[in-house]
Each structure stands twice: as structure tokens, then as C-alpha cells.
Amino acid sequence: MVQDLNQAVENEANGSKVQLSEEQKAQIQERILKQIAAELKLPAGKVKTTMGLLDEGNTIPFIARYRKEMTGELDENELRDIEERLQYLRNLEDRKLEVVRLIDEQGKLTDELRASIEQAAKLQEIEDLYRPYRQKRKTRASVAKERGLEPLAEWIGKQHRQGSLQDEAARYIDLEKDVKTAEEAIQGAMDIIAETIADDAKIRAWVRKFTHDQGLLRTEAKDKAQESVYEMYYAYQEPVRKLPPHRILAINRGEREEMLKVGMDVPVERVHEYIARQWIKGPSVVKDVLLAVIEDAYKRLIAPSIEREVRGELTEKGEEQAIKIFAENLRNLLLQPPVKGRVVLGVDPAFRTGCKLAVVDDTGKMLEIAVTYPTPPNNKVAEAKAKIKQLISKYEVQLIVIGNGTASRETEQFIAELIAEVKERKLEYLIVNEAGASVYSASKLAQTEFPDLDVAERSAISIARRLQDPLAELVKIEPKAIGVGQYQHDVSQKRLDENLKAVVESAVNHVGVDLNTASPSLLSYVSGVNGTLAKNIVKYREENGKFGSRKELQKVPRLGAKTYEQCVGFLRISGGGHPLDNTPIHPESYEVVDRLFKEQRLELAQLGSQQLRELLQELEPAELAPQLGVGVPTMRDILDSLKRPGRDPREEVQAPIFRTDVLQLEDLAPGMELDGTVRNVIDFGAFVDIGIKNDGLVHISQLSNSFVKHPMDVVSVGDIVKVWVLGVDEKKGRVSLTMKKPQ
Incomplete structure (x- = not known):
């Protein structure tokens, strides 16, 4: 491949993109194939077939469902892993060719450097190798070079056993070049050497790994007197290699909100010793100068950039986990069972502006919109009950669905009282997560669907429909607006969008879509169909x-x-x-x-x-x-x-828990047994809706009697679980739960 790169560079003209022959492309493709197969521990034949199918424009859902013989029944996750690595490695190959071309144009490309670039397995390695040749803004080293001090730096680098550095430096005094003394000449030469050390790919790779393995992340408060959710990090430290993903993102957020100061401690002496072993050949007249250069290079040039890189790698690790958590929770939420065959009354609760009501039939068609004011400050309870009873009777409502936003628990109390008064029919209620309902209600899609309604009225319809068919309704909402993740607003929004789109696409195609009733939003997630085609359909x-x-x-x-x-x-x-x-x-x-x-x-x-x-x-x-x-x-x-x-x-999934009465925080006592619905799963546990204002937390240590590596190994969003109350904090409105049956 070294020869292939050489030929590609020689064929390159006018700085445009490197052109490869078909043979070179085939060799690169073969190398990528072998690497993906080795990394993912998959047979090369399956990987090769998948790469071919992807290159032909086939989608992951289509390949997973209808090309099982060709791929050896690889599942969607395996197929997406291949797709992701294929894209990364192809970008890596493109970057290798580009870097070789850029260095060659400077006349500094050696066979050894070319081979190192070719063997690089990560983009970071390529950038390390390219660093010395990258065009830099003005630095102390570049100024020293302009003053003609590069030969003095080279003299120091030879580490003579005899001679005088002062005498040698005096030869470079030149007032026209603003070198007034021997000391200034020596300092300039030291700056050149310091930058050379800092740009050394081998040194950077070692220091980066050492920082990750031996470094200590340290956080402290900017103002210890200020109360905040970051108080546990006001005087905190933890080994870099042991930082869990959710803690990384929490620290990042605290730093971004200017509540925390974050730094990294590294055993500096060991770094100095390593660099000295690479640079110092033995006794010489410049040994002390070189030791000083090494200290300066690390403190001024290497440590700050490596710390940024390590922090960047940690952030990427945190983001990957956050996106994975969000994606898995979203998929489970989208695949919740539809509640079919019921006329539903949707309630979007509020205080001052009243509760918006929407009755929808068993197909999701809107029948009537109304507004009542049963909550403070209006407290028109009797009037609200009369109106809702009239709607229940008129449309034979069987189920009431309440959004979990502002005033939801006050509205729940009101609805529970109303249900107790309606003796002539069986009525139940359910509180649903209304995350994203307001986003949908204000969207162009909602305006097109219900042009004569206001935002809150559309929201009430969305709340009712997301019980009847969660998938069909939730696809109308931007995936990241559905609150079932951790730190989703702190991650790369581009990567989050790409991953969540894949999750929605997977869920939609898993369930299938009714061609004669599906909305453009739902159709746009069908394999091969984009937004324009969905509208055309x-x-x-x-x-x-x-x-x-x-x-x-x-x-x-x-x-x-x-x-x-x-x-x-x-x-x-x-x-x-x-x-x-x-x-x-x-x-x-x-x-x-x-x-x-x-x-x-x-x-x-x-x-x-x-x-x-x-x-x-x-x-x-x-x-x-x-x-x-x-x-x-x-x-x-x-x-x-x-x-x-x-x-x-979806019908094989447990149906949601319907309720007829309210449970208050004051009703809870340690040891009480309850049925609940898992609303969110995160790294350190699961939040469970047990029918009170705030969801209770089952910490990871309380999920099972046996060891739990991650909460998702035990529970998923939508699961109906049996829990026992561990403790109640009435002041903070928090409940801790356990899934371990008390002895």
C-alpha cells in the first residue's frame, strides 16, 4: 500500500483530491473488510456481503429483514456496527491520502513517514504524524526560526560533550533580526526544540495514554457558598480511567455553567523522565538546557493540548453512552402496545389557562375540543365536572389520559374524584409522558393537521393519541424532544439525531405501516422513503x-x-x-x-x-x-x-397500568408493595411511575439480588414492575424504591 500511496500522490495534480486506480481502491476495500471482520469478530464473508449491499443503496431494515441468506442472518445492530465502522475507516483512508499529499507538497515526505501514516489505525494517530507539518499560527518557535536560530537549535540537539553554548550562541547575535544577546539566542533555540518535542507523534501518544491511565480529574467549586446540584463536585477527584460516562457529562455541564473548575493532575516527574529518555543521549554541555526545554515543552505545549484531547475522549465516551441509553429507551417507548378500540379523552393540564380537553374516537379522529378550569387559581371544579361528564356521556368515553406536565397531579386528583362519581360506566385514567407534545403542537405539521386549533388544544389531541398508538404519534416529534434519556442536550446533536433517526426507522419498520392511514411523518421513516416521497404517497x-x-x-x-x-x-x-x-x-x-x-x-x-x-x-x-x-x-x-x-x-408487550384512584406521597410507607411503570432507564438506575407526582428511583443496587452491570440488563422503558418503598423524603418529594422483595 505504500507504493499505492506513492503512485496516488504522484498522479495528483493541482492540489485536488487524490485519485486512485481501481486496483488501489480494491486493495483499500480488502484491508477495510479484514479490519472490520477482526474488530467485530464476524466472518469476513458476511461483512463483505453487507458492505456490498450497503454500497448498492440498500437500507439496514431491508437488509436485516429480506436479505438474511446473504448476510448469514446478521441482526440490525450488527449491520449498523458494520455501517458505522465502514464509514469511519473510509474517512480514515481518505485522510491518509490527503495527509501524504500535503506533506509531499512540502518536500518533506520520507518512506518512513509514509509507512507510519499508512499503518495508523486511528484519525488521532494521523493527526499526530501530520502535526509537525501543519501550517501554524505565529508561535515562539516560528519567531525564533524567522530570526535565524534554527542552526543553533540543531547544534544544541547534537549534544556536544565539549564546547561552549554561550560562545556558539554569541555567533547569532544580530540586531537587525532582533537578537540582542546570547541569552536571547539560546531562548529562541530552546523554543524551537520545545515545539519539536511537543510535535513528536511518539511522545504525544505516550503522554496521552499515560495521562488517561495515571491522571486524576479534579473538580472544585467556583463559589463554595453557592448552592447547586453540583455540590458533590465542589471538592472531588477521581482517576481518569475510572470516570463513568454520566459523571463525565455532569462535570462538563457544571464547568459549562461556570459552577465548577476542572483540572487534571498527572505525575509530572514520570513524564519528564520519559521525554528525557527519548531526547537526552548522555552527558553533554547542553544537558541542563535540554532538561529545562523538556519541562517547558510539557508544561506549556504538551500538557494543555493533551488534557484537552483526553477530556475530549472522555466526553466522547460519555456521549456514546448517553446516546446509547437514549436510543434504547426511545425504542422501547416507541414499541409500547397501542390501546385500541377505546374512545379517549385527552387532558393537557394547566393552572391559570385551564385544562384543555380533546375527545378522540377509537381511530384517533378528533371529535370535540373543550377547556375547563378545575385547578387553582380558578377552582371551577363543579363546572369542570359537569362539562367532562357531558363529554363522557355524549361520546361514551372509556379512558381518560392526562399529560404529566404542570398541574398534572392536581388534575389527576380531580379526575379520580370525577371517576368515583360516574357510576353508570367503567372509567379509568392514565398519566402519560407528554414530553415533546408542545414541540409537535407548535410545528408546521400540527398547524397543517389542525389549522383551526390553538397550540394547547393540539397538545391535548397528541396526548390522547399517544396512548392509542404511541409510534404513530411520537414520530411526529423530533426524537430528542422525547425525554427518555440522560444528558441528551449535552451531546453532539448531529450524532444524537443520526442515532435517534435510526432507532425510529428501526421501530417503524419492525411494526410495519398501514399504507392507507399513515401520516407523512410515519411514512418518512419507512425503509427507502424520504420526506418528499412520503408527501407524494x-x-x-x-x-x-x-x-x-x-x-x-x-x-x-x-x-x-x-x-x-x-x-x-x-x-x-x-x-x-x-x-x-x-x-x-x-x-x-x-x-x-x-x-x-x-x-x-x-x-x-x-x-x-x-x-x-x-x-x-x-x-x-x-x-x-x-x-x-x-x-x-x-x-x-x-x-x-x-x-x-x-x-x-407490539401487542406482545405488557399493557399499561390503568388507575381509578390517586396515591399521595403521604400514603407511602417503607415496605409498601406497589405496581409501577418504568419511565426512564439511566446509568445508575431506573425511574418508576407508581402513581405519585414524581417518579420513584430504583437505584442500580436495588434492581436485583444478583450483580447488575447496567440497569438495562434488568428493566426497559414501559416494563410493568413490582416495587417496594425503601424511603420517602417528603421535603424534596422523592421516593426511593427497591425491586428486591423484602424478607
Whole structure:
């Protein structure tokens, strides 16, 4: 590859991007393939096939579902890992070529340097190697070079055993170049050497690792008298290598809010000793000068930049974990079971402006909007009860859903009293997380959907609908506005958006989408479909009526053959012309189903019947697959889809807890047993809704009797769990819970 780089640089003209031959590209591709396979511990053949499928424009959900034979059944997570590493390593190769070109243009590229760049495994290593050749702003070393002191620096670097540094330096006194004394000449030469040491890639790599392994992160308060949430960090220190991700982000936030001062302590003497071993050859007339240069180079040039780099690596570690936590919580929230077949009253609670009400039917259609004022300062309780009872009776409301924002618990108390008074029908209520509802309500999408309503009224509709179909409603909201993470506002928003978009895409395609009812927001997350195409699909539906078949999708403007291939399997048509259009079976496999039914003497009209389900249960995918000319994984998926056409995988998840009465903080006592819903999972535990104002915390140490590496190994957002009260802090409104059954 060294020769390949050399040739690529020689072929380079006018400083434009390096051009590679097909052979060079193939060699780079092969090296990337081997590296990804080794890193992810996956067979090279599976990785190679996945890389090819990605390069052809296939999406991850499509590959995971419909190309299982080709990838050896790699799951979505494995596929995304390959995609992420592929992008990084390709960027790495591009940067290698660019750095080689830039150094070569300066006439300073050696075979040894070229080989070092080629062997670099990280972008940081390449940047370290490029550092000495990078154009710098004015520095003490560059000023010294302008004054002609580079030869003196070289003389010092030779470390003569005899001679006089003062005499040698006197030769460089030059008033025109502003070198007035020998001491000034020596200082300039020392500055040049200090910068050379600081730019040495090997030294930087060693100091960076040493700082990470042996460094101590230290924090202190800027003002100890000021109360804040950062008080535990007012006089705090911890080894850099042991800092957990959530603590890194907490310290960063405290520093950013100017509550904390953060520094790093490193055993300086050991750093000096290491650099001296690299630079000092033995006794010489300049040994003491070089020792002073080493101290200056580390203190002034190396330590500040390495500390920034190590802090940057720590932040990246914290961000990766925060994004991972958010992504996993979001996926579990999106895949909460829909509550179907109920007329719902959505309540957006408030104090001064009143509680906005929205009645929606069992399909999510808005029936009526109203506003009541049962909470302070208005306290129009009787009037509010009369209005809500009238709505309940008029529309046969079965479920009341309350947003968890301002005045939610006061509204809950009011609703619980009202339910007790309604004897003629069974009524229940539920408090839902309304995070992001206001974001949606003020969006252009909401304005288009409900142009005649105000923001709060739209919010009440959103609150009701997110119980009926959480996925369909939550996709209308920017993912990061859904509050199920930790420190999501402190991480790289670009990376967060990319990861959360992938999560929503995965959830949407896992569930499938009804082509005749889906909103543009929902459709835009379907494999291969972008925002423009989603709008085109809805426009076509509005102009031509419901889709009668999946094939009709091909008539949608700008929806080409590749997009059709990617998206069609994830789109469902209920009651259409072809029974298989309401299953996850891809149209490319319809012929396989036809042959299967013909051989087994079955009819498509039997689809969904118990009789067909029992007959299919007896068939063996491994025996059928070779007979029908498909792979076993595809055959298995086809049989599963035929057994349960129109199945919603979310229905297998536990339904939410509905309540009829309120639990107060004062009602709690240690040892009390409760059922709760996990609302958020973070690094140090899980927050559980037990029906009081604030969610209770189950610390990681209280999740199980056995060791728990991470809370997500035990619980997920939406889980219904049994908990026991450990303690109650009425002053702070906090409850600590345990999932360990008391003895």
C-alpha cells in the first residue's frame, strides 16, 4: 500500500483530491473488510456481503429483514456496527491520502513517514504524524526560526560533550533580526526544540495514554457558598480511567455553567523522565538546557493540548453512552402496545389557562375540543365536572389520559374524584409522558393537521393519541424532544439525531405501516422513503383514494424501482386486492407462497384462520426451503407471517397500568408493595411511575439480588414492575424504591 500511496500522490495534480486506480481502491476495500471482520469478530464473508449491499443503496431494515441468506442472518445492530465502522475507516483512508499529499507538497515526505501514516489505525494517530507539518499560527518557535536560530537549535540537539553554548550562541547575535544577546539566542533555540518535542507523534501518544491511565480529574467549586446540584463536585477527584460516562457529562455541564473548575493532575516527574529518555543521549554541555526545554515543552505545549484531547475522549465516551441509553429507551417507548378500540379523552393540564380537553374516537379522529378550569387559581371544579361528564356521556368515553406536565397531579386528583362519581360506566385514567407534545403542537405539521386549533388544544389531541398508538404519534416529534434519556442536550446533536433517526426507522419498520392511514411523518421513516416521497404517497392517496394493492405504489411520482423494493415489504394494506399485502412478506416472495399453497393444497382465502395456522405449524422450514428455491431464514419468516397475518408485534408487550384512584406521597410507607411503570432507564438506575407526582428511583443496587452491570440488563422503558418503598423524603418529594422483595 505504500507504493499505492506513492503512485496516488504522484498522479495528483493541482492540489485536488487524490485519485486512485481501481486496483488501489480494491486493495483499500480488502484491508477495510479484514479490519472490520477482526474488530467485530464476524466472518469476513458476511461483512463483505453487507458492505456490498450497503454500497448498492440498500437500507439496514431491508437488509436485516429480506436479505438474511446473504448476510448469514446478521441482526440490525450488527449491520449498523458494520455501517458505522465502514464509514469511519473510509474517512480514515481518505485522510491518509490527503495527509501524504500535503506533506509531499512540502518536500518533506520520507518512506518512513509514509509507512507510519499508512499503518495508523486511528484519525488521532494521523493527526499526530501530520502535526509537525501543519501550517501554524505565529508561535515562539516560528519567531525564533524567522530570526535565524534554527542552526543553533540543531547544534544544541547534537549534544556536544565539549564546547561552549554561550560562545556558539554569541555567533547569532544580530540586531537587525532582533537578537540582542546570547541569552536571547539560546531562548529562541530552546523554543524551537520545545515545539519539536511537543510535535513528536511518539511522545504525544505516550503522554496521552499515560495521562488517561495515571491522571486524576479534579473538580472544585467556583463559589463554595453557592448552592447547586453540583455540590458533590465542589471538592472531588477521581482517576481518569475510572470516570463513568454520566459523571463525565455532569462535570462538563457544571464547568459549562461556570459552577465548577476542572483540572487534571498527572505525575509530572514520570513524564519528564520519559521525554528525557527519548531526547537526552548522555552527558553533554547542553544537558541542563535540554532538561529545562523538556519541562517547558510539557508544561506549556504538551500538557494543555493533551488534557484537552483526553477530556475530549472522555466526553466522547460519555456521549456514546448517553446516546446509547437514549436510543434504547426511545425504542422501547416507541414499541409500547397501542390501546385500541377505546374512545379517549385527552387532558393537557394547566393552572391559570385551564385544562384543555380533546375527545378522540377509537381511530384517533378528533371529535370535540373543550377547556375547563378545575385547578387553582380558578377552582371551577363543579363546572369542570359537569362539562367532562357531558363529554363522557355524549361520546361514551372509556379512558381518560392526562399529560404529566404542570398541574398534572392536581388534575389527576380531580379526575379520580370525577371517576368515583360516574357510576353508570367503567372509567379509568392514565398519566402519560407528554414530553415533546408542545414541540409537535407548535410545528408546521400540527398547524397543517389542525389549522383551526390553538397550540394547547393540539397538545391535548397528541396526548390522547399517544396512548392509542404511541409510534404513530411520537414520530411526529423530533426524537430528542422525547425525554427518555440522560444528558441528551449535552451531546453532539448531529450524532444524537443520526442515532435517534435510526432507532425510529428501526421501530417503524419492525411494526410495519398501514399504507392507507399513515401520516407523512410515519411514512418518512419507512425503509427507502424520504420526506418528499412520503408527501407524494399521501397526495396520491388523497387524489386517487385508498391504495388497493402494493403494486399501485409504483404509480406514485418519483417512487422508483429501488425505493419500491426497499419500502414495499414494510407497508401493509388491510382489505386490499391481495391477501399477502397485509403481511410482512415481500412481493418478491409472493410466487414462493403461491407454489407453497399449491403443493400443500391450500387457499389464500384461508389466511388468518385457525385451520390454516394449525396446518402451517406442522411444516418444517428446513425441508420446504430447498423444494421452493429459497433460503431457510426466508422460508421461516414466510411461514410465521402466514400464521399471523396483520400481526402487530407490539401487542406482545405488557399493557399499561390503568388507575381509578390517586396515591399521595403521604400514603407511602417503607415496605409498601406497589405496581409501577418504568419511565426512564439511566446509568445508575431506573425511574418508576407508581402513581405519585414524581417518579420513584430504583437505584442500580436495588434492581436485583444478583450483580447488575447496567440497569438495562434488568428493566426497559414501559416494563410493568413490582416495587417496594425503601424511603420517602417528603421535603424534596422523592421516593426511593427497591425491586428486591423484602424478607
